[in-house]
Amino acid sequence: MAYLDNVRTFARVYELGSMSAAARDMRVSAAVASSRISQLEEHLGVRLFQRTTRMLNPTEQGEIFYNGAVRILAAVDEAEAEISEVTENPRGTLYVSAPLGLGQRLVAPAIPQFRQLYPLINVRLRLSDRRLDITAEGLDASFFLGQPEDSSLRIRKIADCPRVLCASPDYIARRGSPRSSSELVDGSHDCLNLRFPGAPEFQWPLQTADGVRRIPVKGPLECDHGEVLTAWALLGQGIALKPVFEVVEHLRSRRLVTVLPKEPPMPVQMACLYSHRRGQDPKTRLFIEFMVAHIQKALAETA
Structure with missing residues (x-):
C-alpha cells in the first residue's frame, strides 16, 4: 500500500502542479507528500519533477510515468469498486x-x-x-x-429551481418597487450581482410579456459569495436574484419581499x-x- 500511496501522491502533485496543494488535497503534510515523491523517484531511479523555489514541473520521465500511473490507479479503483459491489x-x-x-x-x-x-x-x-x-x-x-x-x-x-427577485421592505420604502424590468437597467435601482473576477457582464433572464429578456443589470455591489448577496439584500442594499430555496424563510417572514412578480426570473x-x-x-x-x-x-x- 505504501507504493500505491506514493503513486497516488505523485498523480495529485502532477495534476495540481503543487506539492502543498496535493498534500492538502490528500490530507497529509507537505513533508509527507515530498517524502513519498522522493521514495518513488528512488524506486524508479529517475527524477519525476524539476524543483525550484517557485516552480514544480514534471520531467520527461514524469510525463511518461503519469500516463501509466493514472491507468494503474483507475484499475485499482475499479477493482475495489467491484469488490464493494459484490460484498454490498x-x-x-x-x-x-x-x-x-x-x-x-x-x-x-x-x-x-x-x-x-x-x-x-x-x-x-x-x-x-x-x-x-x-x-x-x-x-x-x-x-x-x-x-x-x-x-x-x-x-x-x-x-x-424557481428563482425570485427580492429586496428588503426597507429598500422598497426608500427606493420604491420597480414597475418594469427596464428600471433595472436605467439606474433607478441597485442590483446585487454574483460575479467572479474575469466574468462577463452579468445578465438576469426575466420572463416578460415579450418573452425572455436578458437584462444587463448593474449596481454598486458585487460579490463571488451568494450568501453575502442575501445578507446585503436583508440590509436594504439592493435587489438580489436568488433561488427560492435559498431565501424562502426570509420571504415567509417578510424580511425580504418579491420584486417584479409579473416578470419573474427563469428557473435555474x-x-x-x-x-x-x-x-x-x-x-x-x-x-x-x-x-x-x-x-x-x-x-x-x-x-
Whole structure:
C-alpha cells in the first residue's frame, strides 16, 4: 500500500502542479507528500519533477510515468469498486463539491443520514460558489446551478429551481418597487450581482410579456459569495436574484419581499456532474441517488 500511496501522491502533485496543494488535497503534510515523491523517484531511479523555489514541473520521465500511473490507479479503483459491489459493503472516500447556498441548505444536512446508511464511506465536502474543475480537483461528484461547461462529463439533473427577485421592505420604502424590468437597467435601482473576477457582464433572464429578456443589470455591489448577496439584500442594499430555496424563510417572514412578480426570473437547472469512470463506482452511484432523492424532497417542501 505504501507504493500505491506514493503513486497516488505523485498523480495529485502532477495534476495540481503543487506539492502543498496535493498534500492538502490528500490530507497529509507537505513533508509527507515530498517524502513519498522522493521514495518513488528512488524506486524508479529517475527524477519525476524539476524543483525550484517557485516552480514544480514534471520531467520527461514524469510525463511518461503519469500516463501509466493514472491507468494503474483507475484499475485499482475499479477493482475495489467491484469488490464493494459484490460484498454490498461500499467503502472509501468521496470528494464532493457544491455552491455555498445549495451545499449548506440541501447537501450538507443530508450527509449524516447518508453516513448512517453507509458508515464505511467518508465524505469530503467542499463549498464554493466558483465553478470547480472536477478532473483537476479530483472530485467524485459536483452539484451546481446553471449549465455545465464541460460536455465530456455525465450530468444527473435534479430539478428546475424557481428563482425570485427580492429586496428588503426597507429598500422598497426608500427606493420604491420597480414597475418594469427596464428600471433595472436605467439606474433607478441597485442590483446585487454574483460575479467572479474575469466574468462577463452579468445578465438576469426575466420572463416578460415579450418573452425572455436578458437584462444587463448593474449596481454598486458585487460579490463571488451568494450568501453575502442575501445578507446585503436583508440590509436594504439592493435587489438580489436568488433561488427560492435559498431565501424562502426570509420571504415567509417578510424580511425580504418579491420584486417584479409579473416578470419573474427563469428557473435555474440544479444538477450533479460526475465523470463516466467515477459514476461506475458503487459508492458514487449510491451517494448521487441518495442526494437526488433527498434534494427533490426538500425542494418540494419549499414550493
